[in-house]
Amino acid sequence: MNIKVLKRWLPLILIVLLIGAARASGLMDMVNLEAVKAQRGQLLDMVAAHPVLSVAGFMALYAAAVALSLPIATLLTLLGGFLFGRWIGTAAIVIGATAGATILFLIARSTLGDTLREKAGPLYNKVAANMERNAVGYMLFMRLVPLFPFFLVNIVPALFNVRLLPYVLTTFFGIIPGTFVYANVGRELGAIESLGDLASPQTLTAFTLLGLFALIPTLYRQFKGRKKAAAALLAVMLATAQPAQAGENYERFLSLYEGLLQAHVRPAEKDGIAYNGVDYDSWAADPRHGQALKLLLAENPQSYAGDEKTAFWINAYNFLTLELIVREGERQSIKNLGGTFTSPWTRYAWPLAGMDYTLDYIEHKILRPMGDARVHFAINCASVSCPDLRTESYRSGKLGSQLNEQTILTFDNPNKGLHTENGTLYVSRVFDWFAADFNDGDVKGWLRPYVPADENAPLRYLDYDWSLNKTR
Numbered sequence: 001m002n003i004k005v006l007k008r009w010l011p012l013i014l015i016v017l018l019i020g021a022a023r024a025s026g027l028m029d030m031v032n033l034e035a036v037k038a039q040r041g042q043l044l045d046m047v048a049a050h051p052v053l054s055v056a057g058f059m060a061l062y063a064a065a066v067a068l069s070l071p072i073a074t075l076l077t078l079l080g081g082f083l084f085g086r087w088i089g090t091a092a093i094v095i096g097a098t099a100g101a102t103i104l105f106l107i108a109r110s111t112l113g114d115t116l117r118e119k120a121g122p123l124y125n126k127v128a129a130n131m132e133r134n135a136v137g138y139m140l141f142m143r144l145v146p147l148f149p150f151f152l153v154n155i156v157p158a159l160f161n162v163r164l165l166p167y168v169l170t171t172f173f174g175i176i177p178g179t180f181v182y183a184n185v186g187r188e189l190g191a192i193e194s195l196g197d198l199a200s201p202q203t204l205t206a207f208t209l210l211g212l213f214a215l216i217p218t219l220y221r222q223f224k225g226r227k228k229a230a231a232a233l234l235a236v237m238l239a240t241a242q243p244a245q246a247g248e249n250y251e252r253f254l255s256l257y258e259g260l261l262q263a264h265v266r267p268a269e270k271d272g273i274a275y276n277g278v279d280y281d282s283w284a285a286d287p288r289h290g291q292a293l294k295l296l297l298a299e300n301p302q303s304y305a306g307d308e309k310t311a312f313w314i315n316a317y318n319f320l321t322l323e324l325i326v327r328e329g330e331r332q333s334i335k336n337l338g339g340t341f342t343s344p345w346t347r348y349a350w351p352l353a354g355m356d357y358t359l360d361y362i363e364h365k366i367l368r369p370m371g372d373a374r375v376h377f378a379i380n381c382a383s384v385s386c387p388d389l390r391t392e393s394y395r396s397g398k399l400g401s402q403l404n405e406q407t408i409l410t411f412d413n414p415n416k417g418l419h420t421e422n423g424t425l426y427v428s429r430v431f432d433w434f435a436a437d438f439n440d441g442d443v444k445g446w447l448r449p450y451v452p453a454d455e456n457a458p459l460r461y462l463d464y465d466w467s468l469n470k471t472r
Contacts, residue, residue, distance in 0.1 A: 022070060055088065077093050079186060086180065086187060104155065256288045262391055265391050273416050277470055278471065301357075306396070311399050363379060387410045423457055
C-alpha cells in the first residue's frame with residue numbers, strides 16, 4: 001500500500017480501531033440508563049459549577065459518539081435535556097450531532113465514496129446523480145423519519161455524491177424536531193424506566209408524515225423527470241426510425257450549433273477583461289436553437305468513445321449551458337439560477353437516452369475523469385472570466401489541436417488567463433479550484449510547456465468575474 005492510499009484510508013482505519021477499542025473495553029456496558037440515573041446528582045452539581053465548560057464538553061462528547069457511531073445517542077440526548085433543559089439541551093445536542101455526523105461523512109466520502117465512484121457502473125451513476133440533485137428532500141426525509149439508523153444516514157450520502165453544504169444544513173435542521181422531543185422527555189430522567197418505551201406510535205407517525213411532507217418537492221421533480229425521460233426515449237426512437245445514417249443527426253446538430261455560434265458570438269469586453277460575448281436575445285429568437293436541442297437530446301452518449309466521447313460532452317456541456325441561459329431568461333449571472341441549497345450546475349438536468357444529466361455531472365463525472373486538464377479551457381460556464389466560448393464545435397479529428405489552441409488563447413488573455421506582475425505569477429482561479437487535475441497539484445510544472453516561469457515565483461489567483469458573458 002503506497003503512502004497516498006494509506007493517507008486516504010487512515011482516518012477510516014482510526015475510526016474502526018476506536019470503535020473496536022470502545023466495545024472491547026466494556027465501555028458500552030458501563031454507559032447505560034441506570035448508570036446515568038445513578039450519577040445525575042453529581043452531574044447536575046458539575047454543570048452548576050462549570051456551566052459553559054459543561055455545555056462545551058457535552059457537545060464534544062456527543063460529536064465523538066456520533067463520529068464513532070456509538071449506540072448511545074438516545075441516552076445522551078435524554079441526558080442533554082436533563083442537564084441543560086429543553087432549549088439549551090436541544091441546541092447543544094444538534095450542534096454536537098451535526099459536527100460528529102459531518103466528520104463521519106467527510107471520512108466516508110474520501111474513502112468509501114471515492115472508491116465506490118472509481119469502480120461504479122451506469123446504475124450507480126444514475127442513482128448518484130439523482131441523489132445529488134434531490135439531496136435536500138432525501139436528506140430531510142431520512143433525518144426526520146426515526147426509522148433509519150442515525151449512523152447509516154451519516155454514511156449513505158457520502159457514497160452518493162451529496163455535497164457538504166446540503167448535508168450539513170439538512171442534518172442540522174432535520175434532527176431538531178426529534179432532538180427537541182427527546183430532550184424534553186429527558187428533563188424527567190429519573191422517571192424513565194426504559195429507552196425502548198420512549199417512542200410512541202403517535203410520535204413515530206408524526207415524524208414519518210413530516211418526513212413525507214419534506215419529500216413532496218422531490219417526488220414532484222421525479223414525476224416531471226420521468227415525463228422528460230419518456231419524451232427523450234420517444235425522441236430517440238423516432239430518430240433511429242429515420243433513414244439517416246449513423247451519426248448524421250449529430251452532424252446536423254453540430255452544423256446548427258456552429259451556425260448559432262458564428263451568428264451570435266462576437267468579441268466583447270468588461271472591466272478590462274476580453275471575452276467572447278453571446279447575444280443571448282438574438283440567440284433565443286433563432287429557431288436553430290430549438291432544432292439543435294432536439295437533435296442533441298435524441299443522441300445516445302453511450303455510442304461514443306475516445307476523442308469522439310470527449311468532443312461530444314464538451315459540445316453538450318457548452319450548448320446546454322447556453323440552453324439554460326436562453327430558457328431561463330437570465331441576463332446578469334448564471335449563479336442567479338441556483339437554488340437555496342443547489343447551484344445552477346446541479347439544479348437543472350437534461351434527459352439523454354433515458355438518463356438525466358446535470359452540467360455538474362458532465363463536468364465532474366465524465367469530462368474531468370478523462371484525465372485531460374485542457375478540458376477546463378474548453379468548457380464555458382457563461383461567465384466573463386470563464387475560458388472563452390469557442391466559435392466552432394469540437395471535433396474528434398482535430399480535438400487535440402483545438403484543446404491546445406484553446407489553452408493558449410486562455411493564457412494569452414492576461415486578465416483572466418495568466419500574467420506575471422512584479423515577479424508574481426497570476427493565473428486563473430481554475431488552477432485553484434481544480435489544482436489536482438494539473439499534474440497532481442503541481443500547477444507550475446503543468447504550465448511549464450506553455451508558459452516558462454520562475455520556479456520561485458509566488459503563485460496568485462486572479463479575481464473571477466461571474467457576470468454573464470453577454471455582449472455589452
